[in-house]
Amino acid sequence: MSAKMNPACKACGGACCSSLVMSLPVDGPADLVQWLTLRGKREANSVRLNVPCSALEDGKCSIHLMRPQNCRDYKVGGPQCIAAINALRPNNAPYLKRLAREHQTGAT
Ligand code: SF4
Ligand code: SF4
Numbered sequence: 001m002s003a004k005m006n007p008a009c010k011a012c013g014g015a016c017c018s019s020l021v022m023s024l025p026v027d028g029p030a031d032l033v034q035w036l037t038l039r040g041k042r043e044a045n046s047v048r049l050n051v052p053c054s055a056l057e058d059g060k061c062s063i064h065l066m067r068p069q070n071c072r073d074y075k076v077g078g079p080q081c082i083a084a085i086n087a088l089r090p091n092n093a094p095y096l097k098r099l100a101r102e103h104q105t106g107a108t
Contacts, residue, residue, distance in 0.1 A: 005064060006076050008102045012095050013059030016074060016084040020051040041087065048087055 023046045024033050040049040055063045061071070075081060077099045085095045 005060065006102075008076055008095075008099050010060075011098045012085065012089070014053075014056050014061065015088040015095070016081055017053045017056040017061065017071075018050075018088055019084065020049045021046050021080070021083075022049060043083065043087070 019040075021043070022036065022040075024036060026045070036047045036049075040047040053061075055061055055067070061067055081099070082096070085092050085099075089095050
């Protein structure tokens with residue numbers, strides 16, 4: 001179990017922890033898809049909802065050592081991480097540069 005926060009995450013301040021991505025039902029009722037889309041931003045077959053994790057404090061995970069397994073498995077620098085940065089950091093260049101420089105591919 002890593003107690004150390006990834007340096008790229010420290011710089012980013014938890015873009016991935018600031019929203020919740022939900023897959024849209026493939027054959028779901030159009031009304032439901034519209035209802036979900038009205039609450040967030042459409043991204044291909046999913047919607048990004050503005051629902052920050054309650055454990056995110058000042059850009060850091062306040063329960064880092066006890067965070068859920070899916071947070072441990074989340075790949076820093078992976079496609080979901082990049083998508084979160086692009087969606088939530090309007091000036092995304094420094095964050096993407098930092099990721100590239102650190103060659104970070106480990107978990108948060
Ligand atoms: S995993 Fe990516 S999006 Fe999440 S805090 Fe780290 S750098 Fe930011
Ligand atoms: S538990 Fe921590 S790492 Fe997981 S989403 Fe919340 S703030 Fe982020």
